[in-house]
Amino acid sequence: xxxxxVVQRLNLEVKTxxxxxxxxxxxxxxxxxxxxxxxxxxxxxxxxxxxxxxxIIAVAVLLNLSAIIIAExxxxxxxxxxxxxxxxxxxxxxxxxxxxxxxxMYQMGIKEGEV
Amino acid sequence: xxxNFLLKMSFDIExxxxxxxGAASSEIKRKLKQIGLNSDVVRRAAVSAYEAEMNxxxxxxxxxxxxxxxPGEINILAEDEGPGIADIELAMxxxxxxxxxxxxEMGFGAGMGLPNMKKCSDKFEIKTELGVGTKVSMTIYx
Ligand SMILES: Nc1ncnc2c1ncn2[C@@H]1O[C@H](COP(=O)(O)OP(=O)(O)OP(=O)(O)O)[C@@H](O)[C@H]1O
Ligand SMILES: [Mg+2]
Numbered sequence: 351x352x353x354x355x356v357v358q359r360l361n362l363e364v365k366t367x368x369x370x371x372x373x374x375x376x377x378x379x380x381x382x383x384x385x386x387x388x389x390x391x392x393x394x395x396x397x398x399x400x401x402x403x404x405x406i407i408a409v410a411v412l413l414n415l416s417a418i419i420i421a422e423x424x425x426x427x428x429x430x431x432x433x434x435x436x437x438x439x440x441x442x443x444x445x446x447x448x449x450x451x452x453x454x455m456y457q458m459g460i461k462e463g464e465v
Numbered sequence: 466x467x468x469n470f471l472l473k474m475s476f477d478i479e480x481x482x483x484x485x486x487g488a489a490s491s492e493i494k495r496k497l498k499q500i501g502l503n504s505d506v507v508r509r510a511a512v513s514a515y516e517a518e519m520n521x522x523x524x525x526x527x528x529x530x531x532x533x534x535x536p537g538e539i540n541i542l543a544e545d546e547g548p549g550i551a552d553i554e555l556a557m558x559x560x561x562x563x564x565x566x567x568x569x570e571m572g573f574g575a576g577m578g579l580p581n582m583k584k585c586s587d588k589f590e591i592k593t594e595l596g597v598g599t600k601v602s603m604t605i606y607x
Pocket of ligand 2: 516519520574577578579
């Protein structure tokens with residue numbers, strides 16, 4: 351499934367990299383602990399979190415994730431968005447809870463993990 | 466180590482600087498990809514480098530991250546000036562962390578960094594001296 355479709359179906363706000371939404375989503379992962387994400391998220395996954403510090407961008411770049419969804423209406427600082435834009439990482443936001451976002455994506459057929 | 470290396474790069478890492486954090490490992494990943502190493506090897510090296518870089522930022526005062534690519538192997542060496550580790554066996558346990566609340570709020574401090582490094586590398590060595598610093602060497606064969 352393409353990122354675009356996820357954005358539309360979950361009504362996500364696209365904060366950065368509108369031009370990168372054509373990418374294929376390989377799966378999903380959710381955690382707010384960065385080392386857990388480093389250990390378990392795979393290339394092309396969407397990552398759902400409430401972390402908004404700029405280190406989330408480095409994690410997404412290193413793992414080559416397809417996007418980060420920042421849930422629960424958490425505000426994201428401009429400096430973080432700027433970094434995401436430079437690094438080509440789509441940052442998507444939503445006021446919905448993490449649980450709901452993951453549930454909806456799962457129902458859409460986006461499962462955890464494997465590339 | 467094999468002296469006849471293909472690529473060697475070093476990065477100074479500043480303790481407590483969360484704005485620059487991750488920059489060295491991102492650059493390392495880019496270079497390793499550029500020289501055409503396969504994506505699993507690049508991923509393992511990137512995760513190892515990232516966790517080592519972050520441990521210097523979080524737990525030490527300053528340090529140097531050096532990556533050496535030789536035929537058949539990548540070595541990642543993280544050397545820091547810092548407090549050292551009192552009990553390595555304990556530090557290696559999943560979930561053990563002495564990270565401060567401030568750092569935990571940013572999503573660090575899961576106590577998974579050292580276990581991740583060990584899992585991602587084929588050879589993992591750690592040497593530390595209290596009050597002096599810590600040296601972590603990771604080798605990945607390709
Ligand atoms: N370079 C270092 N200097 C001093 N202490 C260290 C160093 N690296 C690790 N430690 C100690 O070992 C513990 C475990 O390290 P590890 O990387 O596994 O977890 P963490 O850094 O606390 O959390 P995480 O890596 O999950 O964000 C640390 O909390 C710290 O006490
Ligand atoms: Mg760590």
